Amino acid sequence: MTTAPPPTLEHTCEVALRPNDFDWAGHLNNSVYVQLLESGRWEWGRAWGGDLSESAPVAVVLQLRLDYLEAVGWDPVGRLVVRTSLAERTAYSFTLVQDVERTDGTVVARGRVRLGLVDRDTKRIRRADLDALLDLPRSTP
Known part of the structure; x- marks a missing residue:
């Protein structure tokens, strides 16, 4: 019996840039990339039915790796x-x-x-049950 691979749950969103996102050299500031990733994660969660802004578990970043591949030049709009x-x-x-x-x-x-879930009140780690947290498509046997 073969099992289907887990869904990748891909989501794409556009994020607007602001003039203050750029450094003195006219490049997108390195710290803004982390903010862009966070915006993408919020949108990903909402797209799959998991808005954590009001829920008991809070998603926390456990590990972040970011590779800068190409500079983004001045484009404040x-x-x-x-x-x-x-x-x-x-x-x-x-x-x-x-x-x-x-x-x-x-x-x-x-x-x-890599993200973990922490209970908002007790600050203790919780199981990362994405099936319960998100509105995931059910796989067929």
Whole structure:
């Protein structure tokens, strides 16, 4: 019997850039990429039915890897695309892979973020039951 691979749950969103996102040299500031990834994660969660803003579990970043691939030059009214998908699930964490792209599809940064769930009140780690948290498509046997 073969089991279907878990869904990747891909989601894509556009994020607007602001003048203060750029450094003195006219490049997108390195810290803004982390904010772009966070925006992409919020949109990913909402797209799959998991808005954690009012829920008991809170998603916390356990590990973040970010590779800067290409500079983004001054464009204070530009937009970038954040593509997010599920890469891995364990009992107590899940990992998302995220690409930051120009609107033409050029990947300018690539991130990998491992998240855990913490109880909002007790601050204790919780099982990362994505099936209960998100509105995931049911796999057929």
